[in-house]
Amino acid sequence: MSVLKDLLRDGKFRLGFIIICIILFLGILSFFSPYDPTRWNVVPRDLPPSLQHILGTNSQGQDVFWQLTFAIRNSLTIAIIAASFSRIIAIIVGLIAGYRGGRVDRVLMGINDSFLVLPLLPILILISSLIKGRLSFVTLGLILSAFGWSWDARVIRSQILSLRERDFTYTAILSGSKTMSLVFKEYFPFVIPIVFSTLINNMSWAIGMEITLAILGLTNLEIPTLGTMLQWALSYQAMLLGLWWWLFTPVITSVFLFVSLYLLSVSISEYLDPRTRIQRIRVIKE
Amino acid sequence: MLRRYLIPRFLQYLLVIFVGVTIVFFVPRLTPVDPVQQMISTIMKMGTYLDPKAVEQMTESLKELYGLKGSLFEQYLAFWQRLFKGDFGPSLFRFPIPVIKLIGDSLPWTVGLLTVSTFLSWIIGNILGGIVGFYYEKRWARVIESIAMFIRPIPYYVFALIILVVFAYLLKWFPLGGGMPIGVRPSFSITFILELFRYAFLPLLSMVVLGVAVTLQTMRLIVSNIVKEDFVVYARAGGVKKRLIAFKYVIRNAMLPQVTNLALSMGQIFSGALITEIVFSYPGMGTLLYNAIATGDFNLIMGIATLSIIGISTFILFIDLLYPLFDPRVRYR
Secondary structure, eight states, X not given: OHHHHHHHTXXXXXXXXXXXXXXXXXXXXXXXXXXXTTOSOSSOSSOOSOSSSTTXXXXXXXXXXXXXXXXXXXXXHHHHHHHHHHHHHHHHHHHHHHHHOHHHHHHHHHHHHHHXXXXXXXXXXXHHHHSGGGOOHHHHHHHHHHHSOHHHHHHHHHHHHHHHTSHHHHHHHHTTOOHHHIIIIIIHHHHHHHHHHHHHHHHHXXXXXXXXXXXXXXXXXXXXXXXXXXXXXXXXXXXXXXXXXXXXXXXXXXXXXHHHHHHHHHHHHHHHSHHHHHHHHHHHHO | OIIIIIHHXXXXXXXXXXXXXXXXXXXXXXXXXXXXXXXXXXXXXXXXXXOHHHHHHHHHHHHHHHTOOSOHHHHHHHHHHHHHHTOOOBOSTTTTSBHHHHXXXXXXXXXXXXHHHHHHHHHHHHHHHHHHHHTTTSHHHHHHHHHHHHHTTSOHHHHHHHHIIIIIIISOOSOSSOSSOTTOOOOSOHHHHHHHHHHHHHHHHHHHHHHHHHHHHHHXXXXXXXXXXXXXXXXXXXXXXXXXXXXXXXXXXXXXXXXXXHHHHHHHHHHHHHHHHXXXXXXXXXXXXXXXXXXXXXXXXXXXXXXXXXXXXXXXXXXXXXXXXXXXXXXXX
């Protein structure tokens, strides 16, 4: 709790936190939706925003506001699946490479660097164009996680490399603790904060990728996500027909979502870096 | 220098290509979908009746076409062999034009967009970021920084869409899409070049603005750390001119990690260029890829994925080879 309090002192974190709370609230609202998001023609079509339909309705006869709540929930679910699985891969690769060192490290980091520089979009398109129709959002999350781990594995590895040289490692080894317990008990507390700050970055990457793949028509368009909402609005030419509320809702929401996630991750990584933390405390004191 | 710098880089280059091509080869084979069956069912759906014998013949020839004959290992070797010959088979949506020809036609557009935008955003971003980082306590520096902070996390697609809606739909200053006016023959006249520029402006703008935001932020972070280093404090105390400190002492040092960062983010920038092209229907590889997806042209998607892996890793190798020019420490090692 005190960590949260410290973080909230930072203006960036406060802003990001408020926006993400509003977005989360919208996502939770989806559980109370009066409409089924997959059904069409439940409300009159093409209505502009009014008191009854806060964000208007679209050409499929759906209420844009309630559609948005489902979209947020599903997009965040995909992001969390993708980010948490890729975290597991990153931790395993980072720990092994950092702890074993030598040849294992060189081989793992060679592969890791290849993943880092490969243009992922064409590869993801290749995969998802093959399993087009069957791409549920869990599968999508898993596919994204298979490609989103390389940068963070590198960060974790370098952290482990520096931990390995510290005295407490030798103390632990000499006092006979096993490798596994050393890694989990001693190293994990140092690694967890990094994992958390990269988690947010990775979530925002996954949401962006989902939008991109949905626009290309490569995900299951029945499930409302931020990407598929945008895709439907574009394929119905919402802008040309003057249905701006339909197109702008997912665009503006996603921009807010990305900015808030970014603000949170910047603020958390500044907090984790002791040098800037000292600076901030000094600024507050002055 | 050769042994300690160039050879490891070259090995890494080969490894990237190996890993990338291996992924591109194996992943489609791990999915439960059979491209041959998919192709046949698309043909059947169009209403053509095929008797079982014809289906069998077609399966055979399609298998040959996709390189699906023999054991997995044989297929893998054959895949590499075809790769060296630059043979990705014919395109299916514009049969029988070979894939390599289609890619070759759209490549200049992508290369043009990518190099111009990368170059511009790297230069502008570093200069702006250097200045903002050097004067990081000033008010205007903070304003620029926070603008960059709000632009940076927006994905290429969403940002390009916003630019398109604002400048092409609402203000109508620029064309909605395409690479050049329809019915105009390419020539070296000034009007044609101006037209080319007019069509390329919005894609360039959206890529450069995003690129500048990223470069600016990393550069600011590096510079604001270097400014606190002892040698800068000492130079200041010794009365070296401020401009001299900024350019010769600080920015020069900060450029080096930025070269590495550029090499590392090239893959992402390339993916961004593909997406931007799709939004503006710019006639490069992105739009080609979009058509390939829409028509289910497996060969073409495969060819684009493989060639972009090779292209991007070659580009990164090129940056790595240029690095000693910037950093004398590497040169003399």
